[in-house]
Amino acid sequence: MTFRSDHxxxxxxxxxxxxxxxxxxxxxxxxxxxxxxxxxxDRAWMVVDAEGVFLTQRAHPRMALVRPQLxxxxxxxxxxxxxxxxxxxxxxxxxxxxxxxxxxVPAWDMGPLAxxxxxxxxxxxxxxxxxxxxxxxxxxPAWTGGLEVPNQFSDGFPLLVASQGSIDGxxxxxxxxxxxxxxxxxxxxxxxxxxxxEHDEDRIDxxxxxxxxxxxxxxxxxxxxxxxxxxxxPATAESTPVVGDTLRTYRQDRRLDGAITFGMxxxxxxxxxxxxxxxxxxxxDLRFE
Numbered sequence: 001m002t003f004r005s006d007h008x009x010x011x012x013x014x015x016x017x018x019x020x021x022x023x024x025x026x027x028x029x030x031x032x033x034x035x036x037x038x039x040x041x042d043r044a045w046m047v048v049d050a051e052g053v054f055l056t057q058r059a060h061p062r063m064a065l066v067r068p069q070l071x072x073x074x075x076x077x078x079x080x081x082x083x084x085x086x087x088x089x090x091x092x093x094x095x096x097x098x099x100x101x102x103x104x105v106p107a108w109d110m111g112p113l114a115x116x117x118x119x120x121x122x123x124x125x126x127x128x129x130x131x132x133x134x135x136x137x138x139x140x141p142a143w144t145g146g147l148e149v150p151n152q153f154s155d156g157f158p159l160l161v162a163s164q165g166s167i168d169g170x171x172x173x174x175x176x177x178x179x180x181x182x183x184x185x186x187x188x189x190x191x192x193x194x195x196x197x198e199h200d201e202d203r204i205d206x207x208x209x210x211x212x213x214x215x216x217x218x219x220x221x222x223x224x225x226x227x228x229x230x231x232x233x234p235a236t237a238e239s240t241p242v243v244g245d246t247l248r249t250y251r252q253d254r255r256l257d258g259a260i261t262f263g264m265x266x267x268x269x270x271x272x273x274x275x276x277x278x279x280x281x282x283x284x285d286l287r288f289e
Contacts, residue, residue: 011195
C-alpha cells in the first residue's frame with residue numbers, strides 16, 4: 001500500500017498483542033489474523049464463577065499471573081505454583097452459558113480439569129469457557145454508528161489501539177514524580193502504533209494499514225475508559241494507585257463525562273481475513289472536535 005501524501009499522520013505497527021483468556025496475561029506476537037471480531041483467538045476463553053459470571057483482575061488480581069502460550073494445536077496456561085494446563089484448540093467438553101457484563105451468551109465449557117485448575121489458583125469455584133463462534137455478541141450500536149459489529153469476550157469492542165507515544169508520555173510523568181515506568185501491557189492493547197504523537201489515537205477516525213495484498217481499515221469508535229487494572233503490576237499482581245492517580249491529572253475525557261481514558265476501541269471496517277504484522281505502515285487523518 002502506498003499512502004497518500006495528504007494524510008495527517010503516518011507511522012507503523014510497533015507491537016501486537018492477543019489475550020487468549022480474558023483478564024489473564026497477554027501474548028506479544030509478530031503477526032495475527034484479523035477477523036471481524038478482532039485478532040484471532042483474542043478473548044476467546046473466559047473464566048467464570050459458579051453462576052457463569054465472568055471474573056477479571058478487578059476482583060482477582062492473581063489472574064495477571066496466568067500466562068498463556070499458543071502452540072500449533074493447543075493453548076498452554078502456566079501460573080506460579082501450578083502445573084501447566086494444556087488445552088486443545090479444537091476441543092470443548094460441553095455446552096455452557098456465560099455472562100460478560102450485561103450479555104448472557106451460549107458458550108462451551110472446557111471441562112473439569114480446567115475448572116479445577118482455575119478453582120485451585122483463584123481459591124473459589126471456577127470454570128473456563130470458550131466463546132461459541134456461532135454466536136454473534138454485538139458491540140454497542142450507539143458507538144458503532146448502528147453497524148452490527150461482533151466481538152467475543154472483550155469488554156465491548158473487537159480491538160484496542162494505543163500508541164508508544166502515549167505510554168512514553170505517561171512514563172515521563174511517572175518518572176518526573178519519582179515513580180518507576182510501566183509497560184503498555186497493563187493497558188491490554190491489541191495494536192500499538194509507533195511514529196505518532198502522544199494520544200494521536202484519540203483523534204483518528206479511520207486507521208489505514210498497509211497489508212500484503214491490500215488494505216485494512218480500522219475505525220476508532222470509543223475512548224477506552226480505565227478501571228483499576230492498569231494499577232496492577234503484571235509481574236507480581238500487586239496493585240498501587242500510582243498509574244491511575246497520574247492519569248487522572250491529564251486524561252479526564254469529556255466524551256465519557258470525565259472518565260479516565262487511555263487507548264481507543266476500534267472496529268474492523270475492511271480487511272477481515274488479512275494478516276496484521278509488526279512493521280506494517282499505518283496512516284490516518286485526524287479529527288478535532
